[in-house]
Amino acid sequence: MKFRRSERLIDMTNYLLDHPRQLVPLTFFAERYSSAKSSISEDLAIVKETFEQRGIGTLQTVPGAAGGVKFFVKVSMDEAKPFVEDLCDLIADPERLLPGGYLYMTDILGDPRIVQNAGRIIASAYADTKIDVVMTIATKGIPLAYAVASQLNVPVVMVRRDSKVTEGPTVSINYVSGSAKRIQTMVLSKRSIKQDANVLIVDDFMKAGGTVIGMISMLEEFNAHLAGIAVLVEAEKTEDRLVDDYLSLVKLSDVDVKDKKINVHEGNYFIK
């Protein structure tokens, strides 16, 4: 059965979106659609052009006999900006204020549309970085970590606060939570990260960065490498920040409990 170009383009688009950062040989598509490689090349040129024009991502062509195409998500600054501005407005809602100046963010972190877009934006920043694993800590960062990982085509590992029987042997470390200066424990399954893996740490919120420092110590226990740190929201408290090199989409600069004012603006993603 032969496929028309229109059908090929639709199916290719779906296939590529579903297989980011994965080399798809031209022969794969040629066989899938019983079409000549020359037609497939033309199709891919159209897909690439449209993906780039519409800000969906880009296709990288790998030449040669073992060649093919790779799809990378690539959200442009022009598209990331309005998304993050809307996110800031959402976060600035005084209804979010909780006792102690904490913010209720659970609804935002549970919204697949928001989390997926944030994941795409973060993944775009690491398009050229070698990443083998995304690491996060339970619980609230998991959806975002998972959204980033699915665009980077790598697994997620979840650090826990407590050990569970279903994790098998674990590595446990103590760390100092930055803001409260309390000693806490985190635990990671020994099977979850291979030696020399390049690890991107993703979390929903970073205050002083104590938890992130903990995760970095954990990486050292696994002889793994830190490839980057990305958070959805950072609390701007530079005096006691423990981490320098990280990416944030949103910056929370001031929470005024008395006047119910939350001061939020775009994160360092836009100034890098």
Added chain:
Amino acid sequence: MKFRRSERLIDMTNYLLDHPRQLVPLTFFAERYSSAKSSISEDLAIVKETFEQRGIGTLQTVPGAAGGVKFFVKVSMDEAKPFVEDLCDLIADPERLLPGGYLYMTDILGDPRIVQNAGRIIASAYADTKIDVVMTIATKGIPLAYAVASQLNVPVVMVRRDSKVTEGPTVSINYVSGSAKRIQTMVLSKRSIKQDANVLIVDDFMKAGGTVIGMISMLEEFNAHLAGIAVLVEAEKTEDRLVDDYLSLVKLSDVDVKDKKINVHEGNYFIK
């Protein structure tokens, strides 16, 4: 600027995949591509046909002035079967055996490709069900719940074992974990579920079903309705099963610790 049909088809495919279960008016596409509604209708007919033929999903046309199209993910049994068979083989690996007959599943639950496909299959089963929220319990079920929710275009709420300051006021209930008969606590933020919401419970693993029963009691506290229960893996121990009506992709019938044999086969998804 006018768009060629090929560009429209590629961008439409991306847009529809990214907005499942959402009514997209024809006028939206007509304006997006500066094209006549008649051309858009033709485009959508091609997209629909290809989506159905390639097992991507289906487009539902809503007629009238306020009409448009809605994309639903729809994985056919023919595609779900080989995926679940591969998953069974993966789970049956004796290396997964942990003391006490537990199975290490963390790598499977951290693999975005597997979780996304499982999420699509589960979401397909609820294409015609009214669902407002997906509910899960921390930690391991979160990625799957999120994958299902993103296909159903609804938020995820996460029940926790402990209360956190960032959750605001919470509702806490006690429940009896089915297998160990221990009294446990689960907690959910009061803001997370609205009255009369239709809730799909999603979890990674179900043994006797005590945790699921706990989540159902939680729904009652919120005056919400149970719309369904779906798990990735059920342990087949029907004598003491507390829940009847659920969907499972994989059934774990027997774990023989001594002979290192794990007996896994497809779940009830395929016999409904």
